Amino acid sequence: MSSQQMAQAEPKPAEAGQFEPRILVFCCNWCSYAGADLAGVSRLQMPTNFRVIRTMCSARVDPEFVLRAFASGADGVLVLGCHPADCHYIGGNYRTRRRIALLRVLLEQYGFNPDRLKLEWVSASEGQKFQKTIKEFDAMIRDIGVNPINEE
């Protein structure tokens, strides 16, 4: 995304009393970030309450990043990577899926709804899937509600 688009993508301030989720999206450099870009240039409409962090590979997303996101008040974290067998680094996404599966169990033990963390595969040509993923995830987080850390 260009800086101008980034500025436009800044979420609107929530109306008083209304829950506006804050969603963090990790996109891998080779597939998902390009997918997000495609969704942008195709003018696909989607909620704007998410922020993208680009990593070289989805496997770069250390569990610490996800835990820090939740500790800093993110309502949902989405990790997007290349489809299985499509990883630029051959097997990075296989490590990611193992970590995310385990991390979801851990989040549940922390008392979080594990659905706050989601892993999805989005390729460079799947702008529409990016849009769909964001829309569905946003709807789900709205349903789940505020991150309990923000309520304390």
Add this chain to the structure above:
Amino acid sequence: MSKIKLAHYWGAGCGGCDVALLDIDEKILGVAEIADIVFWPIAVDGKVKDVEAMPDKSITCTLFNGAVRNSENEHMAKLLRQKSAIVVSFGSCACYGGIPGLGNLTNRKEILELVYTKLPTSDNVERVFPQAETHTKDGDLELPVLYDTVMTLDQVIDVDYYMPGCPPTTNLINEFLGIVTAHVKEGAPLPPKGAMIASQKTLCDECKRKKAVKKIDRIYMPHEIAIDPDKCMLEQGIICLGSSTRAGCGAKCLEGNQPCRGCMGPTAEVLDQGGSMLSALASVYRVEDNEALLSEDNIATLMAQVKDPMGTFYCYTLPKSIIKRKVKEKKQVKKEV
């Protein structure tokens, strides 16, 4: 040479750290040579009012072990901070919360409810719970108030040095006493504030087992297989926290053919020991040729072999982790039947 003044106090701990200090054998005589023990409830008679009467900063060094989880722990930590020039966070509980830190998975209400009414041995039909104050005709009685959250020592007071371990091993205690002795006798400089009296590397650096970068297919509990004493634990399928744990203990558990459980806490570069270990463990699983055909559910089943990620990865460090304690979702998760 005038002697220094040494205090050793326990918060929410088991007393093992106090014993560890005695466990340095004849070197304890060296301690008596350089130091007067002014306060050490487990070993010498001393009263809190004696500490209160001491001038500020008059205790040269206080070793504080145990976490902070009630009003007495907090009061004593603050009092000893005021009276001491140096405070050492001694042992895993003081540094990271330790085993009592797992209390952060529940809260004060649940703990009291369980301990005083629900245990098979509790007979408490009147539901009597400990009170902070009790008024009797002979006078008022006080008990410390249990907190909801277990805290590390440095979350309550300013700490000068850290010495992790459950308990800190003899070599670390000797190292620290050597530093203090050299400072007292020869005026050698003390380490910079905030220093960790331990190694800067991970435990794998100290561990003598052979590592062959072998992948695993499943997790074993230590009693399920005959453990090869020369091969890396993790490569045998046993969860060993060595790769995300600070070295300094000499890998004694591994010498005894038991996996590391992480009492030395995270290394300097890592904020969250559990997250680091979770990441490492997920990476040692083998990737089969049919991996691309597996669904996320297949992977979830595979990873469900790790029965209790929280208790395994955060056994000693929950209060010092990124999330710190259990949270409560407003909307309860519906469990699938």
